[in-house]
Amino acid sequence: MIKSELVQKIAEANPHLYQRDVENIVNAILDQIVDALAQGDRVELRGFGAFSVKQREARTGRNPRTGKQVDVSSKVVPYFKTGKEMRERLNGAA
Template identity: 40%
Template sequence: MKNKSDLVDLVSRRIEFLKKEDIDKGISEILVYISSTLSKGKRVEIRGFGSLSLRPRSSRIGRNPKTGTSIVINKKYHPYFRASKSLKRKLNS
């Protein structure tokens, strides 16, 4: 699976009574919910799969590769996924 449309195709083959358009809308809504929840600084947990949260990257000194001058890279947040115990067991069995 490479992208969202591949996921839509996979789900539509497994759940034949749903239209592809409805599956696409459902997946889009899930992604919007996850994005908006993370942007509020909250954690998203999907039981049996894992949780998504934000982790801070502290500010640091970087270097412009063209000029070699030092620049300050401000503090940023990046998404972090932690797999559930049951997912880890499935992957390692």
């Protein structure tokens, strides 16, 4: 599912809302999550999961095309850990 499909499903489930309003709400939620992660904060949605960032250390990689070694700098990457309720639903325990 892509974002536009999510917006469409939410709009269909809530006929009292305009699709453009639903799109604005979804974008606002996602923007807030990204902003919090950019500040190094953790975003927890109970039952769904938690978004956080992890630091990846610098390392030596390899260019797959040429085989030459390449220095890869350290970077911050997003991380998502599923919540207990989601894991149970996905595994059929709920």
